[in-house]
Amino acid sequence: MGTIYDLAKKTGFSITTVSKALNNYKDVSEKTRAKILQAAAEMDYLPNAHAQSLSTKKSWAIGVMFSEANEVGMKHPFFNGIIESFRHATEEQGYDLIFASRNLRNRDMSYLEHFKHRAVDGIVVICSDRMDEQVQELMQSDIPIVVVDMDSANCSVVYSDNIEGARLAVNYLHDLGHARIAHIAGDQTIDAGAARVKGYELAMEAIGLSIEPGYLVNAGFFSVREGKQAMEKLLDLESRPTAVFVAGDQMAIGAIEAIHERGLRVPEDISVIGYDDIEMAQYITPKLTTIRQDTDEIGEAAAELLIEQMTAKERRTERRVIPVHLIERASCAPLQTKN
Amino acid sequence: MGTIYDLAKKTGFSITTVSKALNNYKDVSEKTRAKILQAAAEMDYLPNAHAQSLSTKKSWAIGVMFSEANEVGMKHPFFNGIIESFRHATEEQGYDLIFASRNLRNRDMSYLEHFKHRAVDGIVVICSDRMDEQVQELMQSDIPIVVVDMDSANCSVVYSDNIEGARLAVNYLHDLGHARIAHIAGDQTIDAGAARVKGYELAMEAIGLSIEPGYLVNAGFFSVREGKQAMEKLLDLESRPTAVFVAGDQMAIGAIEAIHERGLRVPEDISVIGYDDIEMAQYITPKLTTIRQDTDEIGEAAAELLIEQMTAKERRTERRVIPVHLIERASCAPLQTKN
DNA sequence: CAAATTACCGAAAGCGCTTTCGGGAAGAGG
DNA sequence: CCTCTTCCCGAAAGCGCTTTCGGTAATTTG
Structure with a gap:
């Protein structure tokens, strides 16, 4: 590979000039720039990033x-x-x-x-x-x-926009006729988790629905397993929800599993809507309705x-x-x- | 943060000694090492990785x-x-x-x-x-x-071990009584794809099963969509397979989707076994039997x-x-x- | 107590590059 | 023909660190 010194020696110019040629400084003639570039290509010279960073204070x-x-x-x-x-x-x-x-x-x-x-x-x-x-x-x-x-x-x-996402979810369920809408929440110490809870509460209030006791259940760190456990709590309630807004797709998958294990059907018996739209969402059964976050x-x-x-x-x-x-x-x- | 020079000035030693102290050279007394380390902590000094790499030729x-x-x-x-x-x-x-x-x-x-x-x-x-x-x-x-x-x-x-994986899959299906075993393959230009095909062929031969025409179908780059298309080809065959070994879980998911769309059931009508054991495999319906590659x-x-x-x-x-x-x-x- | 080790420390060169600054040559202007 | 610009180029310092090599002071050894 060689260093800038080798390039200088090979072309007969000083390392200063070589460096300038390489970095498109304007005070080097086209002719010598061409020579230097040519030589650089021949010995496939590559500048050392560490040396560059050291001297420029920029590491890219x-x-x-x-x-x-x-x-x-x-x-x-x-x-x-x-x-x-x-x-x-x-x-x-x-x-x-x-x-x-x-x-x-x-x-x-x-x-x-x-x-x-x-x-x-x-x-x-x-x-x-x-x-x-x-x-x-x-x-x-x-x-x-x-x-x-x-x-x-x-x-x-x-x-x-987690507040808006929650609102979309709740309103969608409401538009489908649901009133008994529960929420499986992610951990509240996580902003996204907290915001979705807030959005859920706001949306419920806005359409005049009350949140029944036990309808807001925390499922921790958004995992499938925790989602399943949370759903089980919901299913144990005397008055079950007819729809549940789940704060994450992975948890939603767990929730659906829990529902199935009780012999109930999604969406006929219970509607569930997720959050994130991870790739997997479209491949599970039933295909998951969800709030998409645009990762791109x-x-x-x-x-x-x-x-x-x-x-x-x-x-x-x-x-x-x-x-x-x-x-x-x-x-x-x-x-x-x-x- | 400061450089090694600042540290030297602060402690009164030369940068040589400072460097040595920091790098646990044995020719620096415990007392001065302690002083230097202490001072380093005080000004929370951190060595510059670029400078280090430049001089040691090791970038970590x-x-x-x-x-x-x-x-x-x-x-x-x-x-x-x-x-x-x-x-x-x-x-x-x-x-x-x-x-x-x-x-x-x-x-x-x-x-x-x-x-x-x-x-x-x-x-x-x-x-x-x-x-x-x-x-x-x-x-x-x-x-x-x-x-x-x-x-x-x-x-x-x-x-x-792709050959072995394919063998495991084929033998498992065979042990379940299947003889009409098809293979949805990944691209042959990819080693894993080719090896699984070979393993499939070897295993079939070893147990005395012949591969019927059309039973080996290429599904390209392991995607869900391509797996689905490949399965459709299989379903169009006059004599359908009763089991299919799919070279990747994502393709298997597509395959199952195709089967379902024809009104058939997995595994009652057709058994499918995947490859990889991606996380999603355990959450789809039916839960996917597969060959696990140990990513860890x-x-x-x-x-x-x-x-x-x-x-x-x-x-x-x-x-x-x-x-x-x-x-x-x-x-x-x-x-x-x-x- | 002299000689030979041993223990500590520092000067200096080097890693590969950038950038300031100054100087010579060539061209422009009068 | 002389001065003033403009155009090119290079010396040198600097970026922050490591490591070799010597040298002095302190210890051992006989």
């Missing part, structure tokens, strides 16, 4: 902190989609993503420390746990940052907000709320009027 | 090339799991993962070039397309590398092989074949003897 790297909760990591189907679209968007601008370990050669360090060590230009955090100390630390640092799926006044954030748009918005800050080299704080959509499939039906 | 970074085929990227549920476990394993050793764009500030470059530019210590490629020029280039380079889900004599590889073990093995090479600073070529398991669920049943 973005640190990503990913959800560690629930041991899912990169396997999480929703965060996954976001990261993928974020990656595409940042890649176009020439940035690389770096997934940092918290372990610097067997010396434990925080994510922030690690990112400083790596001298990343910016950070994206995709991890909904606002209680996480590491996340707090990141949000309070002075590195450009964007956090996804969580609100904050101190840094740029992007999340989708979320990822792109996050990229945009972060790139802005990185090029300006200053922290900004902008909030971007992404709209959601109702995806009508087969897990909800009009209320059966028993006669 | 692993470049990952991920499947780009099919536009799935990080969303692929199988590769996903591998990367996650790979990440855990390498993280423990202090390595960071970097997902490189092929776009260095608007100058297109290959992955190999980019990885050289970033001076990664090693590369992992998780992308089954052996025809990909980029992959070829990586495999022929002299950087430590491990490739997953693909065979090669030129570099370390890890993949699971694959990821760990890959990490191991790569770390070996990176610490030895030389390329090695070792092959690791990971065993597979049959996961019995509800999509296969004994052959119904029509009377």
